[in-house]
Amino acid sequence: MDSKLGRWTLAVLAHAALILAWYLFVELGKVPKFVMPGPGETLDALLQPNYNWWFNIAVTGTEIFGGYLLALAVGVALALAFTWSKTLEAFFMPLLVSLNMIPKVALGPLIIVWFKYGILPNAMMAFSIAVFPILLTTARGLREIEPELLDLVRSLRGSRWQLFTKIQLPGALPYIFSGMKVGAILAVAGAIVGEFLGSDKGLGYLMLQVQVTLDTPAMFMAVLLITLLGMALYGLVLLLELWLVPKDARVA
Amino acid sequence: MPERNASVEAFIHLSGVRKVYGEHLAISDASFDVMPGELVSLVGPSGCGKSTLLKILAGLLPHDGGEVRIGSAAHAFDPARDVGMVFQAPLLLKWRRIVENVLLPAEILGLPRRESRERARHLLQLVGLSGYEEKYPYELSGGMQQRAAIARALVHDPKLVLMDEPFGALDALTREKMNLELLRIWKEAGKTIVFVTHGISEAVFLGMRVVVLTAGPARMADNFSVDLPYPRTLDVKTHQRFGEYSRRIYRLLGME
Numbered sequence: 001m002d003s004k005l006g007r008w009t010l011a012v013l014a015h016a017a018l019i020l021a022w023y024l025f026v027e028l029g030k031v032p033k034f035v036m037p038g039p040g041e042t043l044d045a046l047l048q049p050n051y052n053w054w055f056n057i058a059v060t061g062t063e064i065f066g067g068y069l070l071a072l073a074v075g076v077a078l079a080l081a082f083t084w085s086k087t088l089e090a091f092f093m094p095l096l097v098s099l100n101m102i103p104k105v106a107l108g109p110l111i112i113v114w115f116k117y118g119i120l121p122n123a124m125m126a127f128s129i130a131v132f133p134i135l136l137t138t139a140r141g142l143r144e145i146e147p148e149l150l151d152l153v154r155s156l157r158g159s160r161w162q163l164f165t166k167i168q169l170p171g172a173l174p175y176i177f178s179g180m181k182v183g184a185i186l187a188v189a190g191a192i193v194g195e196f197l198g199s200d201k202g203l204g205y206l207m208l209q210v211q212v213t214l215d216t217p218a219m220f221m222a223v224l225l226i227t228l229l230g231m232a233l234y235g236l237v238l239l240l241e242l243w244l245v246p247k248d249a250r251v252a
Numbered sequence: 253m254p255e256r257n258a259s260v261e262a263f264i265h266l267s268g269v270r271k272v273y274g275e276h277l278a279i280s281d282a283s284f285d286v287m288p289g290e291l292v293s294l295v296g297p298s299g300c301g302k303s304t305l306l307k308i309l310a311g312l313l314p315h316d317g318g319e320v321r322i323g324s325a326a327h328a329f330d331p332a333r334d335v336g337m338v339f340q341a342p343l344l345l346k347w348r349r350i351v352e353n354v355l356l357p358a359e360i361l362g363l364p365r366r367e368s369r370e371r372a373r374h375l376l377q378l379v380g381l382s383g384y385e386e387k388y389p390y391e392l393s394g395g396m397q398q399r400a401a402i403a404r405a406l407v408h409d410p411k412l413v414l415m416d417e418p419f420g421a422l423d424a425l426t427r428e429k430m431n432l433e434l435l436r437i438w439k440e441a442g443k444t445i446v447f448v449t450h451g452i453s454e455a456v457f458l459g460m461r462v463v464v465l466t467a468g469p470a471r472m473a474d475n476f477s478v479d480l481p482y483p484r485t486l487d488v489k490t491h492q493r494f495g496e497y498s499r500r501i502y503r504l505l506g507m508e
Contacts (some may be wrong), residue, residue: 146341146343148339148340148341148343148416149343150341151307151310151312151337151339152337152343152356152357153360154312155310155311155312155335155337156330156332156333156335156360156361156408157332158360162359162360166345166359166360167345170345170347171345171347173347187389232314246346246347246388247346
């Protein structure tokens with residue numbers, strides 16, 4: 001099936017089929033609700049007012065998007081600094097590669113010591129895990145410039161800033177977006193892990209709370225909402241790419 | 253056609269130019285003049301320093317000895333504004349439409365937008381690309397992309413156009429066609445052109461004069477004017493003198 005409409009239909013069908021399979025498994029298998037709730041029971045969990053769904057969505061969303069935006073700004077800025085100074089790159093790049101090897105989850109307890117409980121430490125968690133792929137792909141993209149193009153700009157005595165805005169940045173966009181897509185997925189994981197490690201609000205925190213009372217439908221709902229937050233971020237990145245990067249220049 | 257005439261001051265004057273990369277001698281004793289409006293071919297094998305020489309002319313590389321003077325009393329030369337460059341690859345920015353690509357040098361120099369845009373359209377017409385202004389580079393063939401690159405090199409109205417094997421990546425037929433096109437564009441635009449190539453017949457066919465560089469050791473081996481009338485057509489290639497000039501170069505390059 002080649003047409004766009006056909007592909008969309010298939011995508012929707014696949015998701016519907018999964019929900020149907022889930023429903024049938026729970027119904028026909030007579031699975032207890034506290035082990036695995038059906039789709040209907042999961043939706044019902046939304047009706048529990050004392051779970052503060054909107055508030056918790058807002059908290060986790062702020063952590064994810066805030067950490068992610070910071071990762072994007074810092075990642076691109078550092079990558080730019082590296083293309084401007086070879087010394088800076090030679091000094092920091094190996095260090096960053098080593099830092100990237102630290103399991104960011106292991107930093108969780110430390111981040112809590114430094115920033116206390118709340119939105120900030122969890123956003124920092126999302127940031128620390130999302131910044132590396134963005135930085136590394138951006139640095140690579142900015143380096144990809146053809147030497148003759150550099151000559152062309154230099155022959156016109158163009159400034160570094162002109163080189164960056166007119167050639168390097170647009171040329172690196174396909175790379176930046178591939179890093180941003182990886183970073184988007186990691187930012188979600190980072191924020192949730194942060195909430196698991198220590199927090200007093202957010203969807204991850206809520207999951208730990210309802211785990212104690214074995215309210216599995218609410219846990220399912222929380223996972224679903226976290227997934228939707230991730231999809232919203234990823235979707236935004238895709239839309240932005242569609243808008244900013246001409247089709248021919250995209251990196252698959 | 254500009255005449256070579258002792259009373260006209262050279263636009264480019266090179267004497268005893270040397271360039272060394274560490275131990276490696278890239279150019280030695282390059283001495284020749286280029287008159288205003290002249291099209292000069294620089295021909296030689298890879299490693300003869302022809303691209304290095306071009307970069308020196310573009311102000312991208314310093315030279316290590318000798319004298320390089322560009323511009324004259326009658327033809328002032330501003331190194332920032334008066335150089336247009338064309339490379340072997342078209343190097344079009346794939347996220348910009350053709351007309352936006354042509355405008356790049358004008359943007360970098362901060363030239364007035366509206367006039368530059370008008371000029372870009374006019375130049376696209378000159379290089380035979382009218383109707384392609386709003387296309388993206390990938391929608392054009394290699395030859396057409398190179399035409400756009402030539403328009404880009406002219407958009408800021410430079411006095412000197414430096415071309416580094418601009419047709420080297422094209423197939424033989426397209427290349428012949430582009431040679432004819434270049435002569436037409438040169439005639440209409442009236443620029444001084446330094447054309448680097450490793451194609452011997454291309455060098456003779458295009459150049460009012462040919463400068464021959466050899467490799468190992470890198471040095472300037474010859475500098476002669478090509479006495480074949482313009483406008484040149486492909487018939488020129490069957491001319492007896494065309495053969496003589498070509499043989500002269502082949503001999504210098506040790507191929508005979």
